[in-house]
Amino acid sequence: MTTDSVAVEPRAAQLRPPAHRREKKQPWKRREARTAYVFLAPWFLGLFAITIGPILASLYLSFTEYNLLEDPKWVGWANYAEMFTEDDRFLTSLKVTTIYVVVSVPMQLAFALALALALDRGLCGLPIYRSIYYLPSLLGGSVAISILWRKIFGTDGLVNSVLAIFGIQGPGWVTDPDTALGTLILLHVWTFGAPMVIFLAGLRQIPQSYYEAAAVDGAGRFRQFRSITLPLLTPIIFFNLVLEVIKSFQSFTQSFIVSNGTGGPVDSTLFYTLYLYLKGFKSFEMGYAAAMAWVLLVIIAGLTGVNFLMSKYWVFYGDTK
Amino acid sequence: MATPSNAVRGKAAFPLFRPAPRLVKHLLLIAFGLVMLYPLLWMVSSSFKPEELIFREPGLWPSQVTLDNYTEGWVALKHSFGYYLWNSAVITALSVVANLVACSLAAYAFARLDFPLKKVWFAVMLGSIMLPHHVTVVPQYIMFAKFEWINTIWPLVVPKFLATDAFFIFLMVQFIRTLPRELDEAAAIDGAGYWKTFFRVIIPLCMPALATTGIFTFIWTWNDFFSQNLYLTNSDNLTVPVALRQFLDSSGESSWGPMFAMSIVSLGPIFGFFLAGQKYLIRGMATTGLK
Numbered sequence: 294m295t296t297d298s299v300a301v302e303p304r305a306a307q308l309r310p311p312a313h314r315r316e317k318k319q320p321w322k323r324r325e326a327r328t329a330y331v332f333l334a335p336w337f338l339g340l341f342a343i344t345i346g347p348i349l350a351s352l353y354l355s356f357t358e359y360n361l362l363e364d365p366k367w368v369g370w371a372n373y374a375e376m377f378t379e380d381d382r383f384l385t386s387l388k389v390t391t392i393y394v395v396v397s398v399p400m401q402l403a404f405a406l407a408l409a410l411a412l413d414r415g416l417c418g419l420p421i422y423r424s425i426y427y428l429p430s431l432l433g434g435s436v437a438i439s440i441l442w443r444k445i446f447g448t449d450g451l452v453n454s455v456l457a458i459f460g461i462q463g464p465g466w467v468t469d470p471d472t473a474l475g476t477l478i479l480l481h482v483w484t485f486g487a488p489m490v491i492f493l494a495g496l497r498q499i500p501q502s503y504y505e506a507a508a509v510d511g512a513g514r515f516r517q518f519r520s521i522t523l524p525l526l527t528p529i530i531f532f533n534l535v536l537e538v539i540k541s542f543q544s545f546t547q548s549f550i551v552s553n554g555t556g557g558p559v560d561s562t563l564f565y566t567l568y569l570y571l572k573g574f575k576s577f578e579m580g581y582a583a584a585m586a587w588v589l590l591v592i593i594a595g596l597t598g599v600n601f602l603m604s605k606y607w608v609f610y611g612d613t614k
Numbered sequence: 615m616a617t618p619s620n621a622v623r624g625k626a627a628f629p630l631f632r633p634a635p636r637l638v639k640h641l642l643l644i645a646f647g648l649v650m651l652y653p654l655l656w657m658v659s660s661s662f663k664p665e666e667l668i669f670r671e672p673g674l675w676p677s678q679v680t681l682d683n684y685t686e687g688w689v690a691l692k693h694s695f696g697y698y699l700w701n702s703a704v705i706t707a708l709s710v711v712a713n714l715v716a717c718s719l720a721a722y723a724f725a726r727l728d729f730p731l732k733k734v735w736f737a738v739m740l741g742s743i744m745l746p747h748h749v750t751v752v753p754q755y756i757m758f759a760k761f762e763w764i765n766t767i768w769p770l771v772v773p774k775f776l777a778t779d780a781f782f783i784f785l786m787v788q789f790i791r792t793l794p795r796e797l798d799e800a801a802a803i804d805g806a807g808y809w810k811t812f813f814r815v816i817i818p819l820c821m822p823a824l825a826t827t828g829i830f831t832f833i834w835t836w837n838d839f840f841s842q843n844l845y846l847t848n849s850d851n852l853t854v855p856v857a858l859r860q861f862l863d864s865s866g867e868s869s870w871g872p873m874f875a876m877s878i879v880s881l882g883p884i885f886g887f888f889l890a891g892q893k894y895l896i897r898g899m900a901t902t903g904l905k
């Protein structure tokens with residue numbers, strides 16, 4: 294990107310002085326770099342003021358007690374210690390979120406993959422099906438859908454009135470601590486459209502000739518799926534997995550609306566981010582919230598790291614491109 | 615699901631047997647689509663039913679149609695719902711403009727210009743996509759509170775003018791890289807500098823990526839509950855998501871009809887943008903997904 298471009302770019306050839314007159318510093322390069330920094334100026338400002346600065350500030354705050362009114366008071370590791378030894382609600386929120394991620398992400402991806410395979414090549418009406426299945430992904434994060442969910446799974450909601458037709462008296466799904474989290478998992482699975490679209494694009498990258506060759510060799514459809522489709526799709530599965538784990542660990546709106554901001558019943562839908570919000574912005578324990586944010590960062594970085602480590606054993610990077 | 619959809623892929627399927635499995639597959643796909651959309655359709659139909667019928671009728675076709683829920687819901691909160699729609703529209707429009715400007719500027723620099731530490735900054739940019747928002751939110755809130763920006767739109771809009779939605783930078787970098795460099799070079803030979811090349815060559819060719827960015831920004835901002843709920847607490851500047859949540863508080867479990875009606879109103883713009891721009895949405899998803 295730096296030196297070899299001299300030879301290739303006609304613009305460079307035109308604008309640059311002959312080789313013997315070049316200075317060490319290459320003034321046109323400096324001009325390009327200066328322009329680049331001007332183009333990047335808003336991003337740099339945002340990076341330092343809105344991202345890196347606050348990350349460091351939250352690291353500092355995580356070792357303090359701070360309520361916005363008085364100055365932060367240094368407490369060392371106390372916040373972290375409290376989280377893991379005294380704060381049962383914290384551990385509950387961690388447990389609830391873990392169950393949510395571990396159950397809903399694989400289910401969501403399984404649906405996405407199954408539907409992507411069903412919709413793959415040669416099916417007429419693909420764009421229509423794709424749009425229908427994709428739509429919930431766009432709406433799923435909205436308050437309106439969470440409100441709807443709360444009502445569908447309410448005591449006298451849609452699900453129970455359908456069950457009533459068959460003479461079954463269903464529980465109040467969102468008010469029963471045993472089933473409340475299940476409804477949120479279902480909501481997440483419902484938004485399988487986004488990874489499905491990515492799978493569909495991935496399937497299209499697999500050369501048709503592979504299947505022709507396999508068919509000539511007598512491989513059946515299942516064998517073709519196992520030996521061609523699945524291995525060549527593993528990078529996409531991996532991408533979706535990393536993305537969805539990160540995203541679902543930070544889910545907030547669903548838990549907030551369905552439980553009306555409490556995380557109830559009996560903390561059974563208390564997502565990590567909801568608890569962080571309650572601590573930081575309801576009881577204004579900002580130091581504690583900052584510490585929770587850092588634990589979240591470590592967890593997400595850890596999960597992503599584990600995903601990347603594990604990927605060695607199952608992701609296949611062939612020369613598909 | 616594994617019906618032979620393509621003669622090449624399966625074993626030589628008997629032509630006579632092919633239509634039937636195909637039909638079955640279509641029926642299954644349609645049935646599944648209906649199950650998926652049923653909650654949405656039910657909400658639409660319920661919003662036109664009289665209150666007392668909503669929970670007695672799980673079916674879609676209302677036996678009695680009324681607009682009462684809409685007229686009631688529109689004025690149920692302190693301000694009319696149009697007021698909240700306008701607040702949301704202002705924030706959303708500014709966010710779209712901000713993301714288009716700030717992210718395309720940064721993307722051009724990353725995709726076409728050379729500068730010291732480019733690889734490092736690019737990696738930092740990618741990393742910031744993955745960064746959980748919650749790690750920065752506490753200090754950001756404190757900072758914006760010091761600026762006395764709470765209950766204004768600035769905490770929601772200013773970060774977007776500073777290209778903090780790095781996902782879109784990445785999306786545009788990917789797109790610009792597919793444009794032939796000869797175009798830039800031709801422009802340079804014609805005497806265009808970097809800015810002219812950017813405005814006259816890159817931007818016009820980037821329209822699909824800009825459309826994807828615009829539509830996604832619209833939908834995400836319109837739906838965004840976390841930040842708007844955090845920064846807008848005064849009942850005079852609520853946006854649609856926060857206003858909808860007020861319904862839960864103020865009406866408890868009683869007035870579901872008006873709440874459904876306003877939920878439908880709130881989803882309307884998203885649905886409209888989805889219909890108009892699904893090509894760009896799907897292409898955008900696909901290209902970033904495939905790196």
